[in-house]
Amino acid sequence: MPKSIWIDLDNSPHVPFFAPIIEQLEARGYRVLITIRDAFQVTELAAAAHLSFQLVGHHFGKNRIAKVTGLAIRTAQLLPVVRKEKPDLAVSHGSRAQLVASAWKGVPSILMLDYEYARGLTFARPAWVMVPEPIPTAAIPVAHDRVLKYPGIKEDVYVPRFRPTSDTRKELGIGDEELLVTVRPPANEAHYHTPESDRMFEAALHMLCAQPETRMVLLPRNHHQELLLRERWSDAFASKKIVVPPHVVDGLNLIWHSDLVISGGGTMNREAAALGVPVYSVFRGKIGAVDRYLASNGRLVLLEKPEDVHEKIQLRRRAATQAPTSRDSASLNAIVNHIAAIVDSTSSSKNERARAAATAAL
Numbered sequence: 001m002p003k004s005i006w007i008d009l010d011n012s013p014h015v016p017f018f019a020p021i022i023e024q025l026e027a028r029g030y031r032v033l034i035t036i037r038d039a040f041q042v043t044e045l046a047a048a049a050h051l052s053f054q055l056v057g058h059h060f061g062k063n064r065i066a067k068v069t070g071l072a073i074r075t076a077q078l079l080p081v082v083r084k085e086k087p088d089l090a091v092s093h094g095s096r097a098q099l100v101a102s103a104w105k106g107v108p109s110i111l112m113l114d115y116e117y118a119r120g121l122t123f124a125r126p127a128w129v130m131v132p133e134p135i136p137t138a139a140i141p142v143a144h145d146r147v148l149k150y151p152g153i154k155e156d157v158y159v160p161r162f163r164p165t166s167d168t169r170k171e172l173g174i175g176d177e178e179l180l181v182t183v184r185p186p187a188n189e190a191h192y193h194t195p196e197s198d199r200m201f202e203a204a205l206h207m208l209c210a211q212p213e214t215r216m217v218l219l220p221r222n223h224h225q226e227l228l229l230r231e232r233w234s235d236a237f238a239s240k241k242i243v244v245p246p247h248v249v250d251g252l253n254l255i256w257h258s259d260l261v262i263s264g265g266g267t268m269n270r271e272a273a274a275l276g277v278p279v280y281s282v283f284r285g286k287i288g289a290v291d292r293y294l295a296s297n298g299r300l301v302l303l304e305k306p307e308d309v310h311e312k313i314q315l316r317r318r319a320a321t322q323a324p325t326s327r328d329s330a331s332l333n334a335i336v337n338h339i340a341a342i343v344d345s346t347s348s349s350k351n352e353r354a355r356a357a358a359t360a361a362l
Contacts, residue, residue, distance in 0.1 A: 002031045006087035008098035010037035013267035015045040024336045044248045075100045089343040100124045114154045115288040134293035150334035157332045159274040168257040186264030200282035203306040216242045259318045273299040
């Protein structure tokens, strides 16, 4: 019977990240169980990626009580799945519910991170933590021999497979002569959110709204955030200075057709950096090692004060060069090799224990 790997997708960036990992694991003969949380367009993205998944639970809101309640409920919802499927290994990119459920059921887990300041769980620790090489091992609060590394950044796993597929500008009604800026608000429901990030984002929108040939494609993080922004920037929405895509869009394709990106941090910043598109971060929480690595290499500009909006952002049309070469990246291969080595070793240990128990029973 093939060894089973359980992957839980609970946020939208996890779908493109894990899609090539799942493909390679299945090609090597592993059975991959996929569960997803109905939040942040994860369901739509997983369906668009043709993933076979089980929908388990949803997002409960941003306040602490809602988060704790949601964690407890989704963990309870995952337990029957674990009991039925009996996975050999659990893997996620920060799924707390999977971490608790796998610990409860004795399933070894790999927790993947690309931001060392993300809050963990003191009562349910993973067996291994996997991070990009720019993050120092000392920044991860587990035994050093339990920290796994892969080269590059998370976005290097799937960006090399990207091929532009359609002209997003025409689909959104944006002319070739207009300067297209993709904007992503700060994650105001995240534990690392700071009001200063919102102020920086506001300053950026004020500046962009004053530019006559500039159009913005806004990618809100949820419907509630969109409603608040529509109310705050009603004139810009009415004049179509700011547009929100009417349906889920391919984020990489949108970035590729943009002249620049301004975002409140996270995956979109790093996707733009991986694609070579100018990107400016208004995130003002603790800056992680990956963003510092990208900034030091000139692939990401960190906006640190409101004046930087005018002094550092360069509004100019971008000549799109050739898209990344389609290939399997070193990052992807390293991650899959780590997962395969661990699931094989854990399965061997499980078989050894079973044989020992059977022998002792004779």
